[in-house]
Amino acid sequence: xxxxxxxxxxxxxxxxxxxxxxxxxxxxxxxxxxxxxxxxxxxxxxxxxxxxxxxxxxxxxxxxxxxxxxxxxxxxxxxxxxxxxxxxxxxxxxxxxxxxxxxxxxxxxxxxxxxxxxxxxxxxxxxxxxxxxxxxxxxxxxxxxxxxxxxxxxxxxxxxxxxxxxxxxxxxxxxxxxxxxxxxxxxxxxxxxxxxxxxxxxxxxxxxxxxxxxxxxxxxxxxxxxxxxxxxxxxxxxxxxxxxxxxxxxxxxxxxxxxxxxxxxxxxxxxxxxxxxxxxxxxxxxxxxxxxxxxxxxxxxxxxxxx
Numbered sequence: 663x664x665x666x667x668x669x670x671x672x673x674x675x676x677x678x679x680x681x682x683x684x685x686x687x688x689x690x691x692x693x694x695x696x697x698x699x700x701x702x703x704x705x706x707x708x709x710x711x712x713x714x715x716x717x718x719x720x721x722x723x724x725x726x727x728x729x730x731x732x733x734x735x736x737x738x739x740x741x742x743x744x745x746x747x748x749x750x751x752x753x754x755x756x757x758x759x760x761x762x763x764x765x766x767x768x769x770x771x772x773x774x775x776x777x778x779x780x781x782x783x784x785x786x787x788x789x790x791x792x793x794x795x796x797x798x799x800x801x802x803x804x805x806x807x808x809x810x811x812x813x814x815x816x817x818x819x820x821x822x823x824x825x826x827x828x829x830x831x832x833x834x835x836x837x838x839x840x841x842x843x844x845x846x847x848x849x850x851x852x853x854x855x856x857x858x859x860x861x862x863x864x865x866x867x868x869x870x871x872x873x874x875x876x877x878x879x880x881x882x883x884x885x886x887x888x889x890x891x892x893x894x895x896x897x898x899x900x901x902x903x904x905x906x907x908x909x910x911x912x913x914x915x916x917x918x919x920x921x922x923x924x925x926x927x928x929x930x931x932x933x934x935x936x937x938x939x940x941x942x943x944x945x946x947x948x949x950x951x952x953x954x955x956x957x958x959x960x961x962x963x964x965x966x967x968x969x
Contacts, residue, residue, distance in 0.1 A: 664766065665766060666743065666824075667762045667766055667768045667769060667797075667798050667812065668709070668743050668768045668769030668797075668798040668800075668846055669798065669808050669824055669858075670824045670825065670846070671848075672708065672709065672743060672824075673709065673800065673824060673825040673848035673867065673868055674707075674848055674867035674868045675708045675709055675849065675852060675885070676707070676709075676868060676869060676870075676874055676878070676881045676882050676885055677709045677710075677711055677745070677827075677868060677869070677870045678702055678707050678709065678710045678711065678718040678870075678871055678872075678874040678875060678881075679711045679714050679715065679717070679718055679870050679871065679872050679937070680698065680699075680702075680710050680711060680712040680713075680716065680717055680734075680875060681698070681717055681746070681872075681874075681875055681919065681922050681923055681926060681932055681933065682712065682713065682717040682718060682719075682730055683695060683698060683720065683931075683932035683934050684728075684874075684923075684928065684934040684936070684937065685693070685925070685934055686935065688935060688937050690726050690729060690730060691831045691932055691934055692729060692730070692733050693932075694869045694931075694932025694934065695712075695730055695733045695734065695737075696733055696736075696737045696923070696931070697932050698875065698926070698931055698932050699716065699733070699734050699737040699738050699742070699932065699950060700738075700914075701878075701931060702738075702742065702841060702874075702875075702878055703737070703738050703741050703742050703746040704715060705879060705882065706882070707742055707874070707878055707882070708742065709742065710734065710738070710742050710744055710747055710951050711730055711744075711745045711746065711747065711771060712730055712734050712744065712746050712756075713727050713730055713731055713746040713747050714746070714747035714771060714773065715720075715747070715773065716872045716875075716918075716919055716922060716961050717730070717747070718783060718919055718936060718937055718940060719747045719749075719773065719809060720750060720773070720776070721937050721938060721940075722774050722966075724758070724761065724939075726886060727746070727758060727761060728761045728765070729745065730746075731746045731761070731762065731765055731767065732765050732873045733760065734746075734927075735765050735766065735767065737881045743768045743769065744767050744768065745767065745768065745770060745771055746758070746762055746767060746770060746771070747770070747771050747772075747773045747799065747802075748762060748770045748771070748772055748773065748791070748795065749772055749773035749774075749775075749791075750773045750774060750775055750776045750777070751775070751776070751777060752787050752790075752791065753880070754892070755772060755773070755795075756790045756795070756855060758770075759791065759794065759795030759797070759815065760795075760841065762795070762797065763795065763797060767797065768797075768798065768861055769797055769798035769799065769800065770795060770797050770798075770799055770800070771799070771800040771801075771802055771827065772788060772791055772792070772799060772800070772801055772802060772806070773802055774802050774803075774804040775787075775808060776850075777887050780808070781807065781808055781809070781810055781813060781826045781882055784808045784809060784813075785809075785813040785816070785817065788801060788809075788817055789820065791821060791905075792817075792820055792822040792823055793820070795822075795961065796822065797821050797822070798822065798824045799822045799824065799825075800823075800824065800825040800826065800827055800850070801814070801817055801818070801823060801825070801827065801847075802826075802827045802829065802852065803826060803827065803828050803829060803830060803852070804829045804830060804852075804860055806830055806832060806835055806947050807836035808874075808927035810928075811835050811838050811839055812827065814839055814843070815838075815839055815842045815843045818839070818843035818846050819843060819846045819847075823847050824844070824847055824848060825847050825849075825850055826839065826843070826847050826848070826849055826850060827850045827852035827870055828849065828850060828851065828852050828861070828866070829852030831853070833860060833861065833864055835850070836849070836861060836864055836865070836866075836896070837865065839956055840864060840865030841865070844849070844865050848867050849861075849865050849866045849867060849869050850866055850867065850869060850870060851866045851868070851869035851870070851873070852869070852872065852873070853869075853870075854869065854870065854871050854872060854907060855871060855873060855881065855899075855900050855904070855907065856882070856900070856903070856904050856907045857883075859888060859893070859896055859897060859900060860882075862885075862888050867907065869883065869885070872918075872922050873903055873906060873907070873922070873925075873958075875922055875925075875926060875931070876922070876926055876928075876929040876931060876959075877903075877929075877957070877958050877959065877961070877962045878962060878967065879965040879966060880899055880902070880903060880958065880962055883899055883965055884893075884896050884899040884900055884903075887899065897947075899961075902957070902958065902961055903958070905952045905954055906921070906925070906951075906955070906958065909921055909950070909951060909954065916948045917941075917943050917947070918940075919936050919940045920936045920940055920941060920942045920943050921943055921951060923935065923936055923942070923943075923953065924942070924943045924948065924951050924955075925955045928951070928952050928955040928956065928959075929955060929959060931933075
């Protein structure tokens, strides 16, 4: 039997960008990885993306990368499509791509470029990475200067590319890409729940989420409500989630990853500290974070009771 691979159609969901739990000495908590994976599998999550931005892949070693992705694959089998990030940078993307292929993952996402680059260079690099890794690929667009509309449309038409995680605060550019490339690759809102409804209204078929690490019911219910035409319910759920997203984004997004680690601990899951160059949530901000997470967990329980 052939293994299950990521496809354009299978991208049409909530893609959970998984954290990488760690122990106090900053080593990877592999049992925590497995526990978190089981938690998401139990809620019917269809796609999980470990070792991406939320997983702090930029500062992980290749050995850690292989261990984390391998643990995910062993824990969820084909019940959840495990789509790790690869990169940043051309050489590191190829190295991670080789690891990903050896673990038989169903797909990968190419992380945004962070070093010196030009639009033409990025287009060529993305093309080469996708073709050499030879796995179903999701592109990650964060800058229009390095990934302008015309080049992204061309990249989305590559045989290997099945999706685009769009994380630019520019709906007009997104609409152009969706109109020209939506039939070739799944258009995904890459900025979590806060703007997801606006992007779903403009052609996105799903969205990525960090909060779904600990409140997967809410994220999945939001997407389901939108698809059913219950926009009021989708907005209600989104409005409950925005305060936590706002906390993550404070002071230059200093808590973008660590707020999720702390939230996992409040929710009884595996979080632990973050590795440099991120920073943990300051002690004075933890009570506010706890209050937000406890409120979200109450909504999660309410959704469970409603079935």
